[in-house]
Amino acid sequence: MKITSSFHVLCFLTIISLPSLISSQSCQRSCDKLPVKYPFGTGSGCGDPRFQKYINCDQQKLTLTTHTGCYPVTNIDYANQVIYISDPSMSTCSCTQPSKGFGLDWDAPFSFHDDTVFTLLDCSISSSPIYQSTGINTGDNSSLAPMCDKEGIPICSFLYSCRAISMLSLPISTCCVYTPVDLGPAFEMDLRKLQCSSYSGFYSFNGQESNPDNWKYGIALKYKFNVYNDYPSNCADCERSGGACGYSGNYNSFVCNCPNGINTTSDCVFPSYNNALRFLPWQRGIWVTSLLALLWNLP
Ligand SMILES: *[C@@H]1O[C@H](CO)[C@@H](O)[C@H](O)[C@H]1NC(C)=O
Ligand SMILES: *[C@@H]1O[C@H](CO)[C@@H](O)[C@H](O)[C@H]1NC(C)=O
Numbered sequence: 001m002k003i004t005s006s007f008h009v010l011c012f013l014t015i016i017s018l019p020s021l022i023s024s025q026s027c028q029r030s031c032d033k034l035p036v037k038y039p040f041g042t043g044s045g046c047g048d049p050r051f052q053k054y055i056n057c058d059q060q061k062l063t064l065t066t067h068t069g070c071y072p073v074t075n076i077d078y079a080n081q082v083i084y085i086s087d088p089s090m091s092t093c094s095c096t097q098p099s100k101g102f103g104l105d106w107d108a109p110f111s112f113h114d115d116t117v118f119t120l121l122d123c124s125i126s127s128s129p130i131y132q133s134t135g136i137n138t139g140d141n142s143s144l145a146p147m148c149d150k151e152g153i154p155i156c157s158f159l160y161s162c163r164a165i166s167m168l169s170l171p172i173s174t175c176c177v178y179t180p181v182d183l184g185p186a187f188e189m190d191l192r193k194l195q196c197s198s199y200s201g202f203y204s205f206n207g208q209e210s211n212p213d214n215w216k217y218g219i220a221l222k223y224k225f226n227v228y229n230d231y232p233s234n235c236a237d238c239e240r241s242g243g244a245c246g247y248s249g250n251y252n253s254f255v256c257n258c259p260n261g262i263n264t265t266s267d268c269v270f271p272s273y274n275n276a277l278r279f280l281p282w283q284r285g286i287w288v289t290s291l292l293a294l295l296w297n298l299p
Contacts, residue, residue: 027244027257031057037078038235038245039109039225046246046257050109051223055083064221068103068188074218081229082113084203086218091121091198093162093212099198102219103188113220115203118189119152119159120176122168123196130176130194152177158212159200234266241268 027046030036041047042057055073056063062073064085071085089099102118104110125131130147156175159165176196178189191199203220225231235245238256243264246257258268 024261025244025257025259026261027246028057029242029244031062032060034062034073034076035078036062036244037239038231039223040076041244041246045248045255046244048225048245049247049252054105054108054110066103066105066108068101071219081223083110083221083223084218085221087201090217091165091200092217093159093215094164096121096164096168096198099191101189101191101194101199102201103190104221110221110223113203113222116220117152117155117202118178119155119200120148120178120189120191120194120196121159121165121174121198121200122170123174123176123194125171125173128195130178130196148176148178154209158210162212237267238264243268
């Protein structure tokens with residue numbers, strides 16, 4: 001009788017401790033509706049450490065953080081290695097608003113995609129440095145030209161024809177198509193310094209160049225996995241087996257975070273599990289079955 005009741009206690013304890021053994025994947029494979037794959041991760045220890053500083057799944061929203069603010073990630077093109085973000089402070093055809101600008105951190109593993117076009121709006125013709133002479137080759141008239149892209153004048157016209165912007169009746173000369181390559185070593189578009197009150201960014205005309213209502217507003221950034229830009233094969237194996245790539249330890253060594261919460265150094269396919277402290281799913285299954293059988297047979 002004594003043996004049976006201690007058995008009961010043992011079974012009870014085992015059952016209540018089971019859920020803690022079955023932990024869930026700490027690195028999620030999606031955030032909101034966006035799939036999250038290498039080099040991105042949803043939190044600390046997930047993805048690639050170089051990217052983790054900047055990209056996080058924060059309250060089920062994938063977010064890029066830079067020294068100028070937090071920006072929702074709207075899409076990731078994994079095949080072409082492009083990440084699309086939106087800036088809630090930027091102006092679009094339907095809404096103009098003041099902005100401080102946008103900047104990337106100097107050490108961020110991103111750069112502007114060539115498709116990204118920045119248009120500075122409502123710049124001060126008298127004081128904005130974009131209209132000043134560069135000071136170099138003063139004999140050459142071309143150096144007196146503003147830093148704005150002359151080929152971008154049609155873009156300015158279309159944008160200034162948007163109702164929200166046309167209501168301000170700004171002269172077209174206060175608009176400047178500012179290509180990302182001009183952002184300089186600071187990767188910074190500081191609108192206060194440039195004396196412009198807002199900006200608009202888009203990465204596609206969406207097939208309708210003359211219809212700024214339909215342009216794709218936002219910022220496209222490209223990224224590289226590493227200097228050789230190859231996808232680590234252990235990570236590819238990990239993702240193929242349902243895991244999420246992560247890192248741990250002092251040397252940020254690779255870990256594969258499997259769906260049941262187990263971390264391996266390879267992938268989530270049996271028998272490569274190497275965390276002996278955890279129960280494998282099939283072992284756990286057998287374990288639970290025998291436990292239930294035991295309980296069933298108890299008086
Ligand atoms: C597995 O790795 C992830 C990412 O590094 C970490 O957050 C988690 O705590 C690890 N889980 C275990 C059980 O070690
Ligand atoms: C520079 O401008 C002056 C007048 O503004 C003009 O006479 C001259 O030809 C120009 N030089 C060049 C190289 O365009």
